[in-house]
Amino acid sequence: MGNSIFVRNRSVPIFIGVLALVALAVTFLSPAYGTGAVSVSFTKILGMTLCLCLAALAMDLVWGYCGILSLGHFAFFGLGGYMIGMWLMTARTEAVIRANLAESPIPPTEGEVSQATALQIFSVVGAEDWPWMWAVSDSLILSLLLVMLVPGLLALVFGWLAFRSRVTGVYLSILTQAMTLALSLYLFQNDTGLRGNNGLSGLQNIPGADAIGQERLSVWFFWASALALGLGYVGAAWLVSGKFGSIVRGIRDDELRVRFLGYPVEVYKLVVFTVSAMICGVAGALYYPQAGIINPDEIAPIASIYLAVWVAIGGRGRLYGAVIGAAAVSLLSTWFTSGRAPNVDLGFYEINWIDWWPVLLGLGFVLVTLFAPRGLAGLFDYLVRKEDT
């Protein structure tokens, strides 16, 4: 295994080691398996943060390595959430309905259970029948497949149209914004079948897991998120190493030169874009059961811009930079916007962080861009450089 990615890319063993340590620490501080110093809700926040890190990793693949500044990647993240959310809601609601109907003197037929479930789920949008897109929502396996297939397919179609017409740069970024905006507006409609602005809720209640309890479930989801991030990291590191990575970085730096070497540039872009969208789908599917709810607001254009900001702050084109950026900024954001950060009383004015956090983030972004253009992770370079010389 002298040639394995663990040896070729030094950041891989370090990253996996740090991730394992974090997972161990969270486990031993959790209420279910340890001291309880970390609450259930904070365990969930940490698990969700890992999912955001995975999305940032996917963003780094397209932007940091392939030079495609996608400002629509949260669409894929949200779609992953919706795909698993449909199964969670269906299975959970059906279980509740069955429990209720079990008390009636005549056992209900399957049709009646299905009818009652649909009514329960869709009455908020004034509907009572299953929309077509819920066709496989009773199958976990198929829903898990859709978690990757639907974002992948959207990316494939969108990318094929955009890359084939050689849309690049800021025009492509605008198109991706339009894509995520269009998707969120579509989902806001009550009659599209995904419950409009109500979104899908109660996703934290995993069907059949009532006996397990949120204390343990939150740690399990944290582990699953850590595993996904670890696998994602190894996979991404493998993809960007070697010849494929060389070509993709070539496309970022000089697309025309790559074409003149005979490489079908749009096919490469399509592969990277689609793979990255599928990773985002997985990240979303792990995120929303921890968040408990998903609605169309989640894929508003601003969400995808934040994703790009995290990667820029963390440092592009080095994988761990994206993870550091996403973890640092999203945790800070949670801290500042949840009311935990103490307000600053200036006498004449009180700084309320819920309002002022976006300003602070914007300022931080500007400072990083000006003084550390390679991002927070780029600061490691100075350390390494000193070691080497």
Add this chain to the structure above:
Amino acid sequence: MSTLLEVQGVSVTFDGFKAINNLSFTIGLPELRAVIGPNGAGKTTFMDIVTGKTRPDAGTVRWGEMGHSLLSMSEARIAREGIGRKFQRPTVFEDQTVRENLRVSLKKPRGPFSAMFDRVTPEDTARIEEIAAEIGLSDHLNRKAGILSHGQKQWLEIGMLLAQDPRLLLVDEPAAGMTTEERNHTADLLKRLAKNHAVVVVEHDMEFVRRLDCRVTVLHEGSVLAEGSLEHVMGDERVIEVYLGR
């Protein structure tokens, strides 16, 4: 010698300006050809047309024994057909090592999945090292191309062309930024290549062209002004006028 590339009656207009005007050009395999002409004569644009970067308004470009038209092919497809190019301004992947630059150029399958699972075979390594020796970059294989000198970047791009092993090489001003010694080496290398390739060299430096010792095509205002040996075209009155009358 069989005809490899046949350009016929090609014209290109940029915003009303005729950069290429009814140009015809033929090269066989193997053959070495120098293309000269004053600045703005259309030499680079000619290469752009052959490689698919610029689409002509009129004319035909035929390729190979079957005479396939190149005009409907993408740049990448044309490159895979066996046309390689060295740009006027050296274009290498500056963020990558010399070795990586040569590796992506090596003649191997171009699809994404082949690239993902590509392994550097002992033959690949041998070829990369052979090319590096040829272009004088053996000691720089593991350095980033961005820190090379202008001349070394020129060499690296020539090396990438060698690695591609195309049938037709379009070489735009290879000698710029090179020392006299390096120029001689380049000229000899191109002559050697022309034993079993078709090579088109654009160059301003007449010493270099003389050393190539091959048929010369003179371009002026987008058309062929004269063609023949260097002595022959340099004796042509219209060529003298174009070169001195500026």
